[in-house]
Amino acid sequence: MVDLGGLGLPKSQEETWGKYEEEIRRNYRALFGSPMGREVLGDILAMCHFPGAIPSPRFDLMGEADVGQYNVGLEIAEKAGILEEMNNLLGLLRGP
Numbered sequence: 735m736v737d738l739g740g741l742g743l744p745k746s747q748e749e750t751w752g753k754y755e756e757e758i759r760r761n762y763r764a765l766f767g768s769p770m771g772r773e774v775l776g777d778i779l780a781m782c783h784f785p786g787a788i789p790s791p792r793f794d795l796m797g798e799a800d801v802g803q804y805n806v807g808l809e810i811a812e813k814a815g816i817l818e819e820m821n822n823l824l825g826l827l828r829g830p
Contacts, residue, residue, distance in 0.1 A: 762813040775814055782807025 766775040783800065784807030811817050 759813050759815075762810070763815050766814045775810070775816070779807045779811060779816075782810070784808060784811055 765771050782803045784804055808817075811820075
């Protein structure tokens, strides 16, 4: 969840934003959880150059459009639960 503490929002607005974030994540997971949804998600992420290698290990050498596309893919993957799945898989591959 986004940390809104530095924005000076009243507690009620922070709580509202937190509820929205939780709901939108559930919606992303429901939408992209089906086989068809996974196929569409894969296509969207491929257009965003994700999860492939970032075009350059140095963001300063990348075009702004490349960085923007990758960041959009990263955000979608995170909300859809893909990053969590990738981290779990990496944990299994690394072993105890």
